[in-house]
Amino acid sequence: MSFGGIAGHETAKQVLTRAILTDRVSHAYLFEGPAHVGKTLTAVAFAKALMCAEPPEPAESCNACAICRAVGRGNHPDFLLLFPTSRLETTDEEGQKAVAEIEGSLIRREAIGQLIDRAYGRAVSARRKVLIVSDAQAMNEEAANHLLKTLEEPPGRTTIILTATSADSLLPTIVSRSQLVRFGPVPLAETQAAMTRAFPGLDSALVRSVAALSGGRPGWARRLLEHPDTLAIRRRLLDRVARLPDQPPLVCMRAAEILIDDAEAWWLATSEGHTARELLKRNRDRVLRTQVGELLDLLVTWFRDLSIAGEEGAEGLLINADRIAELKRAAGRAPNCAAAGAAVSQAKEALRGNANLRLTVEVMLIRVRRALTAAVPGPAFP
Ligand SMILES: [Zn+2]
Numbered sequence: 314m315s316f317g318g319i320a321g322h323e324t325a326k327q328v329l330t331r332a333i334l335t336d337r338v339s340h341a342y343l344f345e346g347p348a349h350v351g352k353t354l355t356a357v358a359f360a361k362a363l364m365c366a367e368p369p370e371p372a373e374s375c376n377a378c379a380i381c382r383a384v385g386r387g388n389h390p391d392f393l394l395l396f397p398t399s400r401l402e403t404t405d406e407e408g409q410k411a412v413a414e415i416e417g418s419l420i421r422r423e424a425i426g427q428l429i430d431r432a433y434g435r436a437v438s439a440r441r442k443v444l445i446v447s448d449a450q451a452m453n454e455e456a457a458n459h460l461l462k463t464l465e466e467p468p469g470r471t472t473i474i475l476t477a478t479s480a481d482s483l484l485p486t487i488v489s490r491s492q493l494v495r496f497g498p499v500p501l502a503e504t505q506a507a508m509t510r511a512f513p514g515l516d517s518a519l520v521r522s523v524a525a526l527s528g529g530r531p532g533w534a535r536r537l538l539e540h541p542d543t544l545a546i547r548r549r550l551l552d553r554v555a556r557l558p559d560q561p562p563l564v565c566m567r568a569a570e571i572l573i574d575d576a577e578a579w580w581l582a583t584s585e586g587h588t589a590r591e592l593l594k595r596n597r598d599r600v601l602r603t604q605v606g607e608l609l610d611l612l613v614t615w616f617r618d619l620s621i622a623g624e625e626g627a628e629g630l631l632i633n634a635d636r637i638a639e640l641k642r643a644a645g646r647a648p649n650c651a652a653a654g655a656a657v658s659q660a661k662e663a664l665r666g667n668a669n670l671r672l673t674v675e676v677m678l679i680r681v682r683r684a685l686t687a688a689v690p691g692p693a694f695p
Contacts, residue, residue, distance in 0.1 A: 315374045316358050319351055320507035320531045321499030328494055329359050333372040338363065338441070339492040340467035343449075343483070344476040346496025349532030352476040353394070353447045355496070360384055360392055360443035363472065380439055391439040393431050395424050397451035399592065418596075420446065422455040429459065432468045442471040449475035450482035457484050464490040498529020507531055512538050518635040519544070525632040526614060542582035546575050547611055551636065554612060555643060557678065558686040565678040572674055576604035602664050605674065609661045612681075616654030619647050649684040656680035 316326050325344070332338045344352040361374035361381045368374060374381050383389035397420050428444050436442050446452070452460065464473065464487060473491075480488045499507075505524035508531070512520060515538060523544075527534035537543045553568060580600055581589050593600050614632045621627045622637075623644035631637055647653075660677035664670065 314354060314358055315361065315376050316355075317373070319355055319358055320503045321529075322351055322355060322496055325355060325494050325496055329355070329362075330372040333362060338472055340472060341464050341491040342472065342474045343480060343488060343491035343493050344474060344496055345480050345493060346476075346478070347498065347528075347530060348478055349527075349530040349536070350496050350498065351531055352496050353396075353445065354532070356443075356445045356447070356474045356476060357384065357394070359474065360445065360472075363441045363443055364389070364391065364439035366438075384443075389439065390431075390437040391442040393428055393444045394447060395420060395428060395445065396447040398424070399595070418451060420449070420452040420456050422453070422459050425452065425456045425459045428473070429463050432463055432471050432473070436470065440470070443474065444471065445474045445476070447476050448478075449487075450477045450479070452483075457487060461486055461490075499531050500529065501525055504529060504531045504534055508534050508538060511535060516635065518637075522633050522635040525634065526611065528610075536583050540582045543579055546579050546582070546608075550575060550608055550611060551615055551633075554615065554681065555639070557682045558646075560682075562679060562682060565675055565682055568678050569671060569674040572608060572678070573601060573605060573671065576601050576608055579607060580604045598670065602670060605670065606661055606664055609657050609664075609677075612657045613654055613661070616650045616657065619644055619650040620654070647685050649687045652684035652687075653681045656684060 316330065319326065342356075344356060346352055358374070361376065361384050362368070362372055364380050364384060365374040366378040366380045376385075380389060384392045387394050397418050399418055425446075428446065431442065432444060446460070460473075461484060467473075475483070475487070475491060477483055480493065501524055504527060505521055508520050508524050509517070520538070523534045523537050524531075526537075537547075550572065553571065557564070557568065577593065580593060584592075618631045618633050618640050621630060621644075622640035628637060631640060633640060656677050660673050663673050
């Protein structure tokens with residue numbers, strides 16, 4: 314993908330384009346912004362623009378030459394894309410033990426060593442070497458210190474790009490040696506347009522809903538639309554919550570269990586099969602906490618929509634645009650959806666700490682059920 318194909322981030326793209334046009338490309342950048350917003354995508358597009366053999370115009374890439382294609386596949390010798398991994402001990406068919414690296418949570422010193430070797434080695438065919446450390450906050454201390462030395466004495470015609478959700482999560486000495494480029498949420502219209510281009514066959518109300526649910530993170534929206542299982546999980550989740558008030562309180566226990574099972578299904582649906590299963594086996598609690606958090610985000614937007622759906626002219630403001638009719642119907646019968654939403658937000662906060670996963674979800678559902686069944690005062694709702 315070239316710059317033109319990336320949704321949003323106009324300022325970031327301008328800064329990077331200008332750097333190429335004025336031949337003032339920095340030796341180190343830090344792309345800071347939320348997960349799934351497009352930082353790594355932009356870093357790779359920048360790499361192509363810097364390395365392309367036949368740029369159609371200055372500061373763009375052809376996306377078709379041997380270099381662009383190799384960068385796209387991640388296997389050009391003047392390019393490197395590091396991301397956090399986990400180490401996995403496996404046994405092959407002959408019973409030999411082997412260690413495999415899978416997508417995970419840590420960037421180790423050895424990985425940074427590989428980057429440094431590449432930084433100081435001779436360029437093979439590109440005009441510039443580009444080395445990307447995606448989710449640089451996952452570097453352990455040793456790795457970060459190792460990288461720092463390279464940033465202090467940067468090799469020529471090499472650009473290192475770090476991406477991170479927050480500059481505060483990195484060593485201040487690394488941040489001060491990098492040019493900061495901020496990535497904010499992508500506006501809804503642009504996310505929606507990009508998803509419509511990418512998934513032309515899908516229902517437009519659904520695409521709009523997913524774009525709105527993403528909160529400006531096109532990568533997150535794309536992941537959902539690419540994996541229809543996640544959309545089914547969302548549908549089931551919203552259906553179950555809608556039924557809660559009609560059922561006895563005891564149902565919350567079972568509903569909590571199902572929600573956690575759904576969080577597991579969500580994880581497996583959005584990650585690469587074998588790797589995802591292994592990570593789940595090894596870090597079950599941590600994985601499920603983050604995935605339950607994603608489902609709770611869906612609920613927060615649902616109750617937010619419910620609280621305004623009954624108002625005149627609210628239609629254009631609803632995030633769950635594919636369920637407008639149901640939201641309007643339910644709005645009159647859900648007097649206390651703000652309290653339900655607050656219960657969900659509090660549960661999400663508790664899960665960021667050490668709160669027990671199962672218990673937190675149960676208590677949340679009990680509170681949600683109570684909020685949604687609260688007696689409605691006054692004669693307005695007979
Ligand atoms: Zn090219």
